[in-house]
Amino acid sequence: MAEEEAAAYLLKDGDILLNRTNSPDLVGKAGIYRGNRRLFFASYLVRLELRREIVDPDFVIQVLASEGGQRELKSLLRAL
Numbered sequence: 799m800a801e802e803e804a805a806a807y808l809l810k811d812g813d814i815l816l817n818r819t820n821s822p823d824l825v826g827k828a829g830i831y832r833g834n835r836r837l838f839f840a841s842y843l844v845r846l847e848l849r850r851e852i853v854d855p856d857f858v859i860q861v862l863a864s865e866g867g868q869r870e871l872k873s874l875l876r877a878l
Contacts, residue, residue: 801846805837807838807839808836808837809831809833809837809839809845810831810847811831811832811833811834812830812831812832812848812849812855813830813831813839813845813846813847814829814830814831814832814845814846814848814855814862815828815829815831815839815843815844815845815846815853816828816843816845816846816859816862817842817843817854817876818842818843818845818875819842820828820842822872825871825872825875826848826862826865826868828859828862828869829859829861830855830859840866845851846858849858868873
């Protein structure tokens, strides 16, 4: 994999990852990456890179994990 291509998948501390495939129960599940190791995310995940001066990743992950957030994510995925 070329260095430029690899850089597009390199995780940064505070990145949010969403599961976009798998069983209906797991689609839309979200997690936050905490660390500084050189790790990459897989293509079955969606990464949200947040502008930290505008929004806190810990707040976003709480919204995404909430019942209403999960309901909204699943409805958006069904519309695709």
